Amino acid sequence: IGPMKRDLQISDFEMSLLQGFAFALFYTLMGLPIGRMVDSKNRVKIITIGIAVWSLMTALCGIAQNYWQLFIYRMGVGVGEAALSPSAYSMISDYFKPDRTGTALGVYGMGVYLGAGMAFIIGAEVVGAVSGVGTTELPVIGEVFPWQIVFLVVGIPGLGVALWAYTLKEPMRRGVKQDADAPSIAEVKAYMKANALTYTTLFVCYALAAMMAYGASAWTPEFLKRTYGMSIVDAGRAYGWIIMLAGTAGVICGGWTADKLSTRFRNGRMMVMAAAGVLTLPGAILTPLMDTSFWALVCIIPSTFFATFTTGVGPSAMQELTPNRMRGLVSAVMLFVVSIIGLGIGPTAIAVATDFVFQNEQDLWKSLLVVPALLLTLSSLIGFIGLKAYLKSRDYREAWEAKNT
Template sequence: MHENNSYPSPKRAWLTVGILLVAYVLSFVDRQILNLLVEPIRRDLQISDTEMSLLMGLSFAIFYTVAGIPLGRIADSKSRRGLIAGGVAVWSLMTAFCGLAQQYWHFIIGRIGVGAGEAALSPAAYSLIADSFAPNRRATAISVYAMGIYLGAGAAFLLGGIVVTWANARGAMVLPVFGEVRPWQLIFLVLGAAGLMFCLVLLAIKEPTRKGIGAGVAVPLKDVANYLLGIRKAVLCHNFGFACLSFASYGASAWIPTFFIRNHGLTAGEVGIYYGSLVMVAGSLGIVFGGRLADFLAQRGCLDANMRVGLLSAILTLLCNVVYLVDNMPLLWTIMFFNVFTVAMPFGVAPAAIQEIMPNAMRGQASAIYLFTITLIGLGIGPTAVALFTDYVFQDDMAVRYSIFIVASVITVGSIILLAMGLKPYREARDTLTRWGEQQGQPG
């Protein structure tokens, strides 16, 4: 098959990244808004910290991961723009459904639907960006897209903080059709409507031609599995190493608002505004810095630059975890800024690393497996692990600070070990890709 290897113009490529970034922001607002609404939702649904953690994590993560792999295979051969638009529509409808929840199981169903819809976004987005930018600019471009994690999480805290403050003064509202709506329910209804309207913006994305080794090659599922088995050491160290960082990140961030409220006496509104602003700034700076550093190292011949940035991030994050034991507020906020910065660094380079070791026709599937791993382990287990320590080990709501510190620190050590072990296998996987391309008549 004849392949057009020219990349889109920088303007077109960055427009694509910008639109995908907004989609990612919306997805993370929908995903993370629960973290600031723990107390009102617990009160209204009469549930425990552990039950609340299942809404934050496992109910979303299971269906996000289950749906991700078949959707990743679709992204490798069908319209990526169309796939993303369908996913946005589904998760927005289900976010609005969460706003109608009257019982715990209603909320569980809504979170399952949000997870299934969001699974369509990132595998297709990574593939679109990889085909829009040359390899030596890819980590930066994917890191800009991945800023959506921190812009979205920060916006969720800010939005939640503003609404909680407003709600304390006003209380429930009566809306046409829906009747009496509590303030936390109104947030979900508004977010769902915003996502549905955004679907029209996705029409501005123009699909780039598929490029690189494996572009235009129809690869049976069996061959994808065999290829992954051939580079399994690199894949396992990469996926589980970054999953440990995701575990630490999700586990901590799910309970940091509660940590500030319980241990430092802040109101939910104050946490939303202060911590939300910090997350948006420090997280965005950290993730783009990680991408720029990886591209800088790659341009100087470092073949495992993306993995090395992940390892550096894990080491720095472990040092910053002391923040949960600090009582001096100015010092706490200073360390928290660096903690969020270092935690953010690897989440652009991790998916960029996959693009460097997989044929084009397998990128979406490999990205979906990566997302399966980090989401099931990170979001699926992280928040609940912290809650279990608080509820069953310490049996004290005020011990949440120690739960976060222990869980985040232990799992970050695991990440350091795995990423260090993965450096050599990752370099070997890049050689495997070159040989595969030569066998297909597509030398790199």
């Protein structure tokens, strides 16, 4: 964050818009029509195009000449990534039996934390390698800052991943006639309205947890630098390994726990969603209060582990509540809510607290104390409120499918 702020001459608030709002804006807007396509079109092709677009746009961030060019390219990344999750959620629910979707979606979510952790680590190493030489002259591209090289290194290989994605097998859709049309938008709307309390509590619980996670992830390396004097390289490397190890372990453990609980309790997945905030809270509160970077990093480990529970459980809960050919659109609605609140506001909420409430860059630790604690408390409270409604919606889906399939 520091080098980008310096080279672009922007504030914490403007930086937060790049991290969250620029991406979330088109991610959410494009997610709804793409989600509708997922319910009736070839999902492998949708994923392939999406990966290619966001990889190209990520690489273009590496040649942006000013703040607004970078802002536009970040919006482009959002357009591409909007294709992935609705398609992946739908395909995974068809690849695996219902009692294994939590674990399967946890493995899918693991990729988020492996990728994020690697981005922090690789970014730190690249910045460390070239930070002492100012700008670098690249063939064809020209002069770039060290942080721009990170975008190029991360974005270009994604084009190869897009080619690999095209080789995936499109699964048969479970529980529907293969030649049946997807329900109309009016039918999906009526179904969601009949289960409004369940979907609302699930989506908002998930969104507030994501708001905390995105906000903390965006600002933790900078917090380590400002509060404890860690270098960008050391902060990125340390936090990257925590994200990779604790994050991947947490998302798989959360999905597995939800699968096990759902065999004993019909609202077991919602139980895990509600409990995640409570379990994350102690580490989140203790982290900014530590006297040394070592103990702050120690506290980040359990908070990261438990914070990632919702990544696999939220989508699997949505799948459990929703008929097959509605899942693409309903997952897009869920991602719309989660992205607008979580990604769109999360990083900015931390920056607003720092710039406008505490009014001191060195008080970033206060923002990371107050904002996550509030969000986690609200997330768990709303999750517990939705437990009873979740049971009713499980019954509603079974009755709907018995009547319509």
